[in-house]
Amino acid sequence: MTDALVVAAPRESRPPSFLGTRNRGRYATGLGVGLATLYLSVLVFIPLAAVVWKSQEKGWSAFWSTVTAPEAWSTIKLTVLASLGVALINVVMGTLIAWVLVRDKFPGQRVLNALIDLPFALPTIVAGIVLITLYGVQSPINVTLAYTRPGIMVALLFVTLPFVVRTVQPVLLELDTDMEAAAASLGASRFTIFRRIVLPNLTPAILAGAALSFARAISEYGSTVLISGNIPFKTEVASVQIYNQLQSDNAAGAAAIATVLLAISLLVLFGISLVERRAVRR
Amino acid sequence: MTKYALRFVALFYLAFLLIIPVGLIFWRTFSHGFGPFWDSITEPEAIHALKVTLQVALLATACNTVFGVIVSLLIVRREFPGKRVLNLLIDLPLAISPVVVGLSLVLVYGRLTPVGEWFSGRGVNIMYALPAMVMATVFVSLPLVVREVIPVLEEIGTDQEQAASTLGASALQTFRRITLPSIRWALAYGIVLTLARCLGEYGAVAVVSGRIKGQTQTLTLLVDQRFENFDRSGAYSVAVLLAMIAILAMLVLTILRPKEA
Numbered sequence: 001m002t003d004a005l006v007v008a009a010p011r012e013s014r015p016p017s018f019l020g021t022r023n024r025g026r027y028a029t030g031l032g033v034g035l036a037t038l039y040l041s042v043l044v045f046i047p048l049a050a051v052v053w054k055s056q057e058k059g060w061s062a063f064w065s066t067v068t069a070p071e072a073w074s075t076i077k078l079t080v081l082a083s084l085g086v087a088l089i090n091v092v093m094g095t096l097i098a099w100v101l102v103r104d105k106f107p108g109q110r111v112l113n114a115l116i117d118l119p120f121a122l123p124t125i126v127a128g129i130v131l132i133t134l135y136g137v138q139s140p141i142n143v144t145l146a147y148t149r150p151g152i153m154v155a156l157l158f159v160t161l162p163f164v165v166r167t168v169q170p171v172l173l174e175l176d177t178d179m180e181a182a183a184a185s186l187g188a189s190r191f192t193i194f195r196r197i198v199l200p201n202l203t204p205a206i207l208a209g210a211a212l213s214f215a216r217a218i219s220e221y222g223s224t225v226l227i228s229g230n231i232p233f234k235t236e237v238a239s240v241q242i243y244n245q246l247q248s249d250n251a252a253g254a255a256a257i258a259t260v261l262l263a264i265s266l267l268v269l270f271g272i273s274l275v276e277r278r279a280v281r282r
Numbered sequence: 283m284t285k286y287a288l289r290f291v292a293l294f295y296l297a298f299l300l301i302i303p304v305g306l307i308f309w310r311t312f313s314h315g316f317g318p319f320w321d322s323i324t325e326p327e328a329i330h331a332l333k334v335t336l337q338v339a340l341l342a343t344a345c346n347t348v349f350g351v352i353v354s355l356l357i358v359r360r361e362f363p364g365k366r367v368l369n370l371l372i373d374l375p376l377a378i379s380p381v382v383v384g385l386s387l388v389l390v391y392g393r394l395t396p397v398g399e400w401f402s403g404r405g406v407n408i409m410y411a412l413p414a415m416v417m418a419t420v421f422v423s424l425p426l427v428v429r430e431v432i433p434v435l436e437e438i439g440t441d442q443e444q445a446a447s448t449l450g451a452s453a454l455q456t457f458r459r460i461t462l463p464s465i466r467w468a469l470a471y472g473i474v475l476t477l478a479r480c481l482g483e484y485g486a487v488a489v490v491s492g493r494i495k496g497q498t499q500t501l502t503l504l505v506d507q508r509f510e511n512f513d514r515s516g517a518y519s520v521a522v523l524l525a526m527i528a529i530l531a532m533l534v535l536t537i538l539r540p541k542e543a
Binding site for chain 1: 285288301304352356360361364374382383384386453483488506521524525536
């Protein structure tokens, strides 16, 4: 490999008389863009287009009736509502944890700080096993959340834990405490200081973290599959239903729900990039 | 007073969401010593699953490393139509359900699709075999290298690269001698991140592997299968093995992080 490069290098550095460096650069760019587009198309774009295509195979009305059929609709509703709830809880708890990690000092804090990233590193099925062991039918602490909606929420909260904490933490670290001290010296209560001075500075970071949590929760599969128990109309989340439909050879049904999920993911993704761009412009 | 109340709430939440659950499976696994754990992860099916997992993860990581470097260079250093769209779409895989990833690949490369039939007519099986598993894993970990390398490329600027090429270095020499050394920590970070994600992928691989025992079963699928078969301690052992790999990856990442600054 290295030998080939050494041999190839001098040959390439000799510029052909009629092609300047700029032209060669342009060809390299073209080649690179072409390869990247091919790679993305084969792996991502064509497969995703196939999902949308499959969902529309029998027309829009067939798609619409599949999606609004009672079981599919209750699944979509549950997934969206659970994800919204999870994002909301993360807004409160994530901000609180970030605050405690930045402003408080106690022994073991650094270990705790490092542990926050664990849910990202842990495979989702391991997260599922971990939670069903503590909150399953034979719960050692007598809290059984398996096959219930709160169980789904716990699984989603586990995998989305780092988002808000990690977006708020750096902002809180950079935040100057001068303004807070000034407000305190003017007689503002701690709550007023937090509401009027700290919170406005944290809001963009909190919103970004919440949007990321929502996007992740909407599409989560591995951590919820064990604890949810997949009871139709009760604890069946979208990703699990897509999997089950596919296993029972109903690719069209799976594609219909997948298309709805894709549309929501795209919306959230564009929303986040829009908010980010506005934040940069400011 | 408020300080202690907040600290208590944070610790209580983290204890019941994260620390006790994760601690519990470690305790359940090692409460009878190291022996049963070792026996459980060295059973033939576990060894085979480990081999398949490593094969898939290493191939996918290699693909995404090469792709990641090329795309980062294009986005930061070159101008071309559609650049902003590309930059936005790179992140798409992170927002897509792993099951949808699997479904999308089945619809294009499945056994009964034109593409799948063309390949199987030539003796190559994509779906329910290694190629589809690698593709699914590449899909889910696609943006990780790009997102680490782009900020560093933007930060280092082009002065040194221009100097090198003025002095007669070829594009390849400039990349090898100048660009690569300055992005190496970010690249290493991205590679570890990708590898960790690939080793732990479950949903997408569950769909495209067909879960064939002794053939396409990865470690994450083995955890699931043992759990469903009521082999709880067996499932815990493999889960703990995966958790230890994840923790190791986190440690490596914390070591790599400060060197970038």
